Amino acid sequence: MSSVPQDAPEHCPGTNSEDAGKASACAGCPNQQVCASGATKAPDPDLGAVKERLDTIKYKILVLSGKGGVGKSTVSAMLARALALDETKEVGILDIDICGPSQPRVLGAEEEKVHSSGAGWSPVYISENLAVMSIGFLLNSADDAVIWRGPKKNGMIKQFLRDVDWDSLDYLVVDTPPGTSDEHLSIVQYLSASPPVAAVIVTTPQEVALLDVRKEITFCRKVNIPIIGIIENMTTFVCPKCKTETAIFPATTGGGTQLAAESGLPLLGQLPLDPRIARACDHGQNFLTEEPDAPATLGYKEIAKKIIEYCQSLS
Known part of the structure; x- marks a missing residue:
């Protein structure tokens, strides 16, 4: 993560800055003490290898929320499947939710294992142009718990970025855990070495979710990650039989629409809560092709x- 100019103190100064942990922007950050101690200031010897690997990926898209339970992993998988509908594009999903990897199940690859070669780890291919990498493929059982502290999780994320042989990708969708801490700082630090990288923010309409999502927007701005826009998930429940729409999570403060307006960000879309999506994810099926006319599709x-369109505007 590079330092920002001193005329922009509202942003995170970066872990390699002399002001790391000391700037006004660092107040209240859970990593302030670590940054101030200088523990993170030594250059990472693997950064060059990570950059070399990431340079073969055209666009990196972080899917963030700050809040658990908003459907972020489902949105990540569905967006990757939607991008992969263009068979001329190569798409990857990187699951960095180390303690709760769900992409192997959602994408129907739960029984697959990762193979290694001289070129690195080979991701698991869901289709000819859609690949996924997750710690879930490295566990002996889907019931195994990953009980790791931050440094070990960060090391796993670096290994994914350095050692996975994606070949060349048009889009890499990164499914992240909730929050704004270790895993997020690590992925931002490494991805920022090989731009462009941008974020999509996922929320649900109720204020209890928006509270955490606002923090995620602040996080992105402090670490200089552009935000493509906001997705409001589970806006309404659509009955598959009668097509009646019901607001399960009332937008008491305006929901994603108001959040987008407050933040000056585009509202990319409002997605319905459709039980058929949950069923498709449980069985590893592609909802977009199974239900091509559904409102969610x-x-x-x-x-x-x-x-x-956003990515093309960067070219």
Whole structure:
């Protein structure tokens, strides 16, 4: 993560800065003491190898929320599937939720194992142009718990970025855990070495979710990660039979629409809560092709289109 100019003190100064842990922007950060101690200031000897690997990936898209339970992993998988509908594009999903990896199950690859070669780890291919990497493939059992402290989780994330042989990708979708701490700082530090990288923020309509999502927006701005826009998930429940829509999570403070307006960010889309999506994810099926006319399918395709347009605007 590079330092920012001193005329922008509201941003995180970066772990390699002399002001790390000391600037006004560091107040209240859970990593302030570590940064101030100088423990993170030595250059990472693997940064060059990580950058070399990431340079083969055209666009890196972080899926963030700050809040658990908003459907972030489902959104990550569905967006990757939507991007992969264009068979001329190569798409990857990196699952860095070390303690709660769900992408192997969601994508129907739970029984797969990762193979290694001289080129590194080979990701698991869901289709010809969609690959995934997750710690879930490295566990002996899906019931195994990963009981690691921050440094070991960070080391695993670095290993994923350095050692996974994606070949060349058009899009890498990164499914992140809730929060704004160790894993997020690590992934941002490494991805920032090989731009462009941008974030998509996922929320649900109720204020209890928006409280944490606002923190995630602040995090992105402090570490200089551009935000493509906000996705409001589970906006309404759509009955698969009668098509009646019901607001399960009332938007008492305006939901994602108001959050987008407050933050000056685009609202990429509002996705319905459809029980068929949960069923498809439990069975590793592609909802977008199973239910091509469903409102959620149309919503994901429209969001993917906006993400593609954003990425193309960077070229």
